[in-house]
Amino acid sequence: MSAQAKIVSEQTADTRPAGAAHPERRLSSWLLMAFAAPCIPIAALGLPISLYIPQFYAGPMGLGLGAVGTIFMLARLWDMVTDPLMGFVSDHYPTRWGRRRPWLVISTPLICISTWFVFLPQAPVTTGYLLFWIFVLYLGWTMLTIPHLSWGAELSGDYYQRSRVHGFREAGEIIGVPLVLAIPAVIEQFSTGDFQTIRVASMGLFIIVLLPIAVAINVWSVKERPARPQPKLSFKDALGSLAENRPLRTLVIADAISGSAGSALGALFVYVATHVWGLGSSASLLMLIYFIAGLGFVPLVVRASRRFGKHRTLVGCCAFYVVAPPLTLLIPQGNMLAAAGLMVLLGVNVGGAGVLFRSIMADVADLDELSTGRQRTGVLYSFMALTRKGSGALAVGATFWALQWMGFDPAGDNSAAARNLALLFATVPMVCNLAVMALMWRFPIGAEQQLELRQRLERARSRGEHRKCAESPQLPVD
Structure with a gap:
């Protein structure tokens, strides 16, 4: 078992108030x-x-x-x-x-x-x-x-x-x-x-x-x-600790898959609005509805994460993207009201998934600091940004290859390809979000585990243990 897995799974019997994580003032x-x-x-x-x-x-x-x-x-x-x-x-x-x-x-x-x-x-x-x-x-x-x-x-x-x-x-x-x-x-x-x-x-x-x-x-x-003193960490140890961090791997892979779904939908949207729904002239308005709906969902997602936990709320957001995209096939030609309703449903992931992935990464950063002694939040977020950009670029490329394979012509008559275009629009987010749900359902860092991480971090800092972490990734368990 890796050092990170031990830190997440093992519960301490130490209930001393000294070093316990103190409640933080609400921002x-x-x-x-x-x-x-x-x-x-x-x-x-x-x-x-x-x-x-x-x-x-x-x-x-x-x-x-x-x-x-x-x-x-x-x-x-x-x-x-x-x-x-x-x-x-x-x-x-x-x-x-x-x-x-x-x-x-x-x-x-x-x-x-x-x-x-x-x-x-x-x-x-x-x-x-x-x-x-x-x-x-x-x-x-x-x-x-x-x-x-x-x-x-x-x-x-x-x-x-x-x-x-x-x-x-x-x-x-x-x-x-x-x-x-x-x-x-x-x-x-x-x-x-x-x-x-x-x-x-x-x-x-x-x-x-x-x-x-x-x-x-x-x-x-x-x-x-204020920044805390940071111990030295060799390049080999730095890479090794990232490779061993199972929650980090899970989160980054899930975020990349989620980003792929969003990129594919973005690449297909104008084509679907034009050739499937017959609403090409209203594509910008539909996109505006999509973003406004996403803004409205953000506070709801934050509240839900407080009740159900962040990773379970993320699974719920993904469930929207499993259920909603197939409704594309039911939108009547030229029906603006039905298309707008679908865009409201799709809008849940505009803000919801991004909020939760980034918030969970902050918890993973606590785990990384406890394992290495270094606060490497910037490196972890850059890693997430890098994989999301790469997966998004690949998703757009794969989407356009699929369009070419099915004979879609942006400037031509696509009545024969419209059904396949709608199926592609519905299937890609379904498959991607089912994969994210499977990855995140049993994510090991919830509210209780994160509180435990914060308590252990404060004790390690107060005892000066952060100076030993780089030398011994197997941080002692209380």
Whole structure:
């Protein structure tokens, strides 16, 4: 049995009050709103980067599909380097202002400058121009998001409050999407120029204005906990402890599978709305309903996690995605009301799954610290981000290969392929979420186990045992 398995499964008989985990003061909603503020502009950045910028550079900017596709593929590979590097650096190099906050401040001008050059391109626009500024933009994005995620896990050691923290983060991310979607809709009513160029430019200006304000609110209002002394840990021991951590493996695999389902649905949605439901002109409105429903579900998911536990609530969220997608086959052609109802059901996982996966990762970080003596929250969250991005990219690729195999033509008549398209839309999330349910049903860290971890961590810190953990991964059991 691994060290992590022993720590989770064995119960201590030590009931001494000294070193016991003390109840934490409830974090105020205002504080959590301030903490989540940067999520709004970051979400507003993510949507156009995925949906509008590639088409903008392949079309009006004249770079072509092949060149733009290659650049964005390289950018994702760049993430594979910068994500774990950022996690490592933010874990290991504290400053007088904290480990996480300085990176948010440093990343803000980097994101704003690169957003200006990507969203409001300056001539001449070449493949080298786009490659350079996209790489800078992705670097700034990583410098902000990985420390911010890690900081969220460290705001509270309480099992339930961690769900509140990530609930506010997820709500901020969801709010950013309709805000940035609303900009083109408003401008379209008053603009007579090149709409595609104006749309992209307006989104960029929105991010450039909002991000510094949001980060300023965050770093001014929220303080970090003081960093503790960290023992040295060899590279071999660091990798070994990650490999032995069964809850970490389970969580990361489940999160990657869940992300695959979401990416596949996103890739298929417009095609389904157009060719299956006959509602292509309402696709944006349906997407807006989807995100608004997701925002409404976030507080319900947080409350449910307090009653049923986080991993069981996650299983319940996945059950929605097993039951709801097959309803796609029952939506009558042109029935907006039925399609909107389905989008409300699908919206539960927009925020619910993200809140719970990230909150559970904070509990896994406690287990990792108890095993190694090091607080490696940044590394763990970067690992989660990396696997989710990779699985999402693979899911989109596999989805489009499947569409090609079934003879689907985005520009042609797809009446014969519509049924297969609907089946694909229904089947992929069903299979993926059944797999997540199977993985997470018996997840070993619940509320009681996490309280035990916190008690053991506080005792280890008070006794100075954290200095011995790197030398002996088999932490003594009380």
